[in-house]
Amino acid sequence: MKTAFLILSILLISACQQREAQHSFSEASFIKRPIPHMHREVPTELIRSKYETLKPNEWGERVTGVQTHFETSEKEIALTFDACGGPHGNNVDRELIRFLKEEQVPSTLFINSRWIEENTKLFQQLATDPLFQIENHGTHHQPLSVNGNSAWGISGTGSVKEVIAEVKENQKKIEQLTGSKSTLFRSGTAYYDEVAVQIAKDLGIQIVNYTILGDAGATFSSGQVKNALMTAKPGDIALLHMNQPKKWNVRRRETIRSYSPRERFYLCSTSQPEFAVTTIVLNGHLMNEQLIRGDNT
Numbered sequence: 001m002k003t004a005f006l007i008l009s010i011l012l013i014s015a016c017q018q019r020e021a022q023h024s025f026s027e028a029s030f031i032k033r034p035i036p037h038m039h040r041e042v043p044t045e046l047i048r049s050k051y052e053t054l055k056p057n058e059w060g061e062r063v064t065g066v067q068t069h070f071e072t073s074e075k076e077i078a079l080t081f082d083a084c085g086g087p088h089g090n091n092v093d094r095e096l097i098r099f100l101k102e103e104q105v106p107s108t109l110f111i112n113s114r115w116i117e118e119n120t121k122l123f124q125q126l127a128t129d130p131l132f133q134i135e136n137h138g139t140h141h142q143p144l145s146v147n148g149n150s151a152w153g154i155s156g157t158g159s160v161k162e163v164i165a166e167v168k169e170n171q172k173k174i175e176q177l178t179g180s181k182s183t184l185f186r187s188g189t190a191y192y193d194e195v196a197v198q199i200a201k202d203l204g205i206q207i208v209n210y211t212i213l214g215d216a217g218a219t220f221s222s223g224q225v226k227n228a229l230m231t232a233k234p235g236d237i238a239l240l241h242m243n244q245p246k247k248w249n250v251r252r253r254e255t256i257r258s259y260s261p262r263e264r265f266y267l268c269s270t271s272q273p274e275f276a277v278t279t280i281v282l283n284g285h286l287m288n289e290q291l292i293r294g295d296n297t
Helices: 044-051 094-102 113-118 120-128 160-178 194-202 222-229 250-258
Strands: 004-007 032-035 078-083 107-111 132-136 237-241 265-268 276-282 285-292
Touching: 044 160, 044 194, 113 120, 113 160, 120 132, 120 160, 132 160, 160 194, 222 237
Parallel strands: 078 107, 078 237, 107 132
Antiparallel strands: 004 032, 265 276, 276 285
């Protein structure tokens, strides 16, 4: 029996008390929460014969078997970032990565094969950083379907064989480059049928989607992203993107200055609740504004 985990960031919406910090955020302990229902991997020949004639009845982001949250009694959520790859998706949001590293924000990164090919050196650097958990965002960034269903204008995989290839080829690439086999998967568009989800489970892989649509494919405005994250409840999984950088300009800097203190939220460590990092959301990204050290403004 395998067990998969999500690395968590802790998001306290309003309960984080601002007191003088004695420790830095980077000294906080990392937290992992298990994602259940992992199965032992079944040989692909058996999977193909088992599912070849099955017809799916469900299609969407929350079909049977998709994990959208985790169990917790704490005020914590999982931040997940997709890197989709392809002609319009191979970019790198270096400002976001810099922020996550500087503030030691643990995150789960779902990486597509095409993005890895274009950013191999950076991918290997991210994979060796204990802040980041590397997981599988597919080989060709397709919806996962056994009969070719489409989502958002993207054609899905069209057979059991193609489902297996979409999952396994990138999993193999990640393992070759990192030495670790990814056990979590999110498809391109985050759409599935329930047969494809079960195939993934038989491959020893758990499908993970989201409860918080954090940036809608990096199309949300800064206000929309902030509003989305402010709805967070314990155990939520937030989906954002790390491959769509936005250029800084005067308008965005003015947006930062315009936020009032009561519009801020606090990203805190469970082990160091006295220390808060005041953050804002800027065009789909968490951006650090200042560290709170006994400042109650």
